[in-house]
Amino acid sequence: MKRIILACLALGAFASLNVVQGQQPPATPPQPPPQQQSVVELRITGMGGAPKLAVAGFTPLSNDAETVAAAKTISDVLWDDIAYEREYYMIGKDAIATIPKHTSVDEVPLDRYKELNADGVVVGTVRRTTTGIVVQVRVIEVASGKSAFGKEYSGSVGNPRKFAHAIWDEMYKQQLQGRGVARTKLTFSSDRDAERLKGPVNRDVQEIYYADYDGANPQKVTNTRTLNITPTWSPDSQTIAYTSYRPSGGMGTFQDIVLSFINSGQRTTPANGDPQKQNYLPIWSPDGSKIAFTTNRDGNPEIYVMNRDGSGLRRMTNHPAIDVSPTWSPSGTQLAWVSDRTGSGRIYIMNADGTGQRVLISEEAYRPTWSSEPYNEIAYAAKTGPGFDIKVFSFATGDSRRITDGIGSNESPAFAPNGRHIAFTSTRNGKVQVYTIAKDGNDLRQITREGNNKYPNWSMEPK
Amino acid sequence: MRHRQFAVAVVVVLCAALGAGACAKKKPPVARPMPPPASTGTSANAPPAPPTPVPDTTPIPPEPTIKNDPLASGDLDTINKNSPFQPVFFSLDSFEIEGPAQQALSANAEILKKYPTWVITIEGHCDERGTAEYNLALGEKRALAARTYLLSLGVPADRLRTVSYGKEFPFDPGHEESAWFKNRRAHFVVTSR
Numbered sequence: 001m002k003r004i005i006l007a008c009l010a011l012g013a014f015a016s017l018n019v020v021q022g023q024q025p026p027a028t029p030p031q032p033p034p035q036q037q038s039v040v041e042l043r044i045t046g047m048g049g050a051p052k053l054a055v056a057g058f059t060p061l062s063n064d065a066e067t068v069a070a071a072k073t074i075s076d077v078l079w080d081d082i083a084y085e086r087e088y089y090m091i092g093k094d095a096i097a098t099i100p101k102h103t104s105v106d107e108v109p110l111d112r113y114k115e116l117n118a119d120g121v122v123v124g125t126v127r128r129t130t131t132g133i134v135v136q137v138r139v140i141e142v143a144s145g146k147s148a149f150g151k152e153y154s155g156s157v158g159n160p161r162k163f164a165h166a167i168w169d170e171m172y173k174q175q176l177q178g179r180g181v182a183r184t185k186l187t188f189s190s191d192r193d194a195e196r197l198k199g200p201v202n203r204d205v206q207e208i209y210y211a212d213y214d215g216a217n218p219q220k221v222t223n224t225r226t227l228n229i230t231p232t233w234s235p236d237s238q239t240i241a242y243t244s245y246r247p248s249g250g251m252g253t254f255q256d257i258v259l260s261f262i263n264s265g266q267r268t269t270p271a272n273g274d275p276q277k278q279n280y281l282p283i284w285s286p287d288g289s290k291i292a293f294t295t296n297r298d299g300n301p302e303i304y305v306m307n308r309d310g311s312g313l314r315r316m317t318n319h320p321a322i323d324v325s326p327t328w329s330p331s332g333t334q335l336a337w338v339s340d341r342t343g344s345g346r347i348y349i350m351n352a353d354g355t356g357q358r359v360l361i362s363e364e365a366y367r368p369t370w371s372s373e374p375y376n377e378i379a380y381a382a383k384t385g386p387g388f389d390i391k392v393f394s395f396a397t398g399d400s401r402r403i404t405d406g407i408g409s410n411e412s413p414a415f416a417p418n419g420r421h422i423a424f425t426s427t428r429n430g431k432v433q434v435y436t437i438a439k440d441g442n443d444l445r446q447i448t449r450e451g452n453n454k455y456p457n458w459s460m461e462p463k
Numbered sequence: 464m465r466h467r468q469f470a471v472a473v474v475v476v477l478c479a480a481l482g483a484g485a486c487a488k489k490k491p492p493v494a495r496p497m498p499p500p501a502s503t504g505t506s507a508n509a510p511p512a513p514p515t516p517v518p519d520t521t522p523i524p525p526e527p528t529i530k531n532d533p534l535a536s537g538d539l540d541t542i543n544k545n546s547p548f549q550p551v552f553f554s555l556d557s558f559e560i561e562g563p564a565q566q567a568l569s570a571n572a573e574i575l576k577k578y579p580t581w582v583i584t585i586e587g588h589c590d591e592r593g594t595a596e597y598n599l600a601l602g603e604k605r606a607l608a609a610r611t612y613l614l615s616l617g618v619p620a621d622r623l624r625t626v627s628y629g630k631e632f633p634f635d636p637g638h639e640e641s642a643w644f645k646n647r648r649a650h651f652v653v654t655s656r
Contacts, residue, residue, distance in 0.1 A: 200539050200540065200542075200543040200652045200653060200654060201543055201650075201652055203628075203631075203632050204631075204632065206631070227628075227631065229595075229631070230596070230599075243599075245626070248624070248654075250654075250655065251582055251584075251624065251654045251655045252584035252624050252626060252652065252654035253584075253626055254624075254626060255599075255626065255627070275624045275625075275626075278603075278626070278627075280599055281596060281599065294599070294600060296603055296607065296625075299607060300604075300607070301600040301603055301604065322597070322600045322601065322604060323600075324596060324597055324599065324600035325596045325597065325600075338596075338597055340556075340597075344556060345593075345594075345597055366593070366594040366596065366597045367594050367595075367596045367597065381594050386592070387592075388594060409591070411594045411595055412594070412595060412596065425595075454595060455595065455596075
């Protein structure tokens with residue numbers, strides 16, 4: 001079902017040998033039409049600013065409803081995926097709609113795209129087969145008519161969005177050496193099932209979910225009808241660790257860390273909690289071997305680190321104040337966390353052996369999340385008024401900049417694996433919902449809409 | 464069906480006319496398998512007239528207070544819906560047990576002494592003004608602070624459990640101080656009796 005067979009066009013190997021290093025020469029003189037089925041690596045560039053891209057979309061090669069719907073979905077989702085990274089100036093859909101639709105990737109009215117000042121045009125087709133669909137895509141340099149990117153995919157028609165995500169991730173890598181996030185997943189907790197915990201006092205149920213980075217295809221991870229919160233992906237995107245409120249033999253509940261292996265459905269509780277030894281807010285080390293978390297086993301919230309199987313337990317903080325909400329540096333050699341040892345919450349930093357504890361960010365700030373290389377920044381929730389705003393601290397400058405706009409309360413930031421986007425929660429539209437935003441504060445997108453959705457966390461690898 | 468119901472009604476009316484004692488001694492042949500219609504209340508003064516025989520010779524003597532106490536006899540739901548425990552309230556971003564909180568905890572300690580089998584869970588809750596993650600720890604501090612205070616009043620440790628809900632379950636969903644005040648609390652739930 002998930003199978004998308006990637007079929008490089010015939011001369012893919014040849015093309016990869018012909019990668020032109022460094023800058024591309026400006027538009028080469030028109031050449032004869034590209035050889036049939038050939039792929040020539042070429043980078044779409046703009047004159048000065050961002051290259052102007054016309055995403056002309058995918059033409060269904062048959063009229064059956066499924067193929068037509070798949071072509072439309074792939075067109076729309078690819079548009080959104082490309083626009084998400086803001087590497088290209090996106091030529092308007094209305095302007096593109098005035099151009100007759102291509103009927104093959106080899107016959108594209110380039111003159112018309114030239115009129116729109118497009119540097120590149122993305123065209124594709126969707127063809128029905130007995131087992132599914134074949135999706136062809138080509139990115140053409142308008143000036144030369146040469147193909148800069150060409151791929152063919154075949155797979156099930158069940159989830160056409162996957163084709164668009166795969167196309168953009170590969171195109172982004174090939175054209176701009178970018179690390180796309182189109183196939184990554186967001187996990188979060190949700191009360192969308194509108195169930196209630198039955199107990200001495202009724203409470204809302206929250207279950208763990210994950211969804212595509214744009215919120216599509218939500219999947220339920222837990223079905224305990226209890227409270228499950230703070231999910232985090234293992235770096236290999238195979239396991240989700242979360243805080244679960246587990247029943248205590250008919251005597252109330254306690255918090256413990258549960259690891260849910262997505263593919264097998266297996267679950268473990270490595271921190272081995274009980275009512276006197278509760279564990280919450282698990283965070284994986286970048287190599288996936290360890291989990292940092294908060295526990296009350298010393299009668300006070302303290303940061304601990306354990307191996308993912310529960311062995312090698314190590315206490316990291318020892319202070320009567322609150323210590324909570326750890327995050328690992330990209331190299332795994334440091335941890336940042338929140339302590340209120342000076343009165344209100346501040347973000348601290350320490351070495352991974354617990355030494356060198358010091359304040360990192362001097363304003364009132366909570367819930368740090370460290371981005372991956374090369375950005376090496378920390379996003380956090382800063383107290384900016386009645387609520388919170390997301391800010392990003394840069395180790396390079398030692399300064400923070402505000403990302404969100406003061407509307408509602410904005411919390412629980414989580415970096416995308418490429419460090420260019422932040423998922424967070426906001427109450428700006430009433431309920432608590434997950435949003436994403438570019439780390440410069442542009443391109444706010446609402447990801448969840450059903451129920452309340454909290455504690456987003458972004459998978460590091462495509463899943 | 465209709466006939467049987469009618470028959471029951473007749474028997475009930477007859478019983479009422481003949482008097483309770485006669486009815487109780489008799490074996491009403493038709494009404495026996497039917498559930499009692501319970502049309503007349505079963506108050507203490509009313510003559511007991513249900514079709515099922517009721518031994519009413521000895522009036523029930525006044526029970527010791529513990530039996531009249533719904534908290535002693537009720538199930539956990541009933542107990543917690545009519546909770547005798549006072550919540551303990553906190554200042555913003557604080558887990559300090561202040562004066563009114565000490566009084567509430569002293570009263571709660573008395574209740575725990577009165578019901579020596581009860582095990583309670585102290586839930587720590589926070590208002591919406593802290594972040595969700597930090598509030599998990601703050602709620603824990605509040606629950607632990609309340610627990611420590613109860614321990615100091617002589618309540619055994621094995622009767623006091625804690626759990627933090629942070630700001631997941633506000634008691635008042637409002638967004639003003641009157642709501643926030645109610646939400647910054649340690650809440651007491653009987654989890655075993």
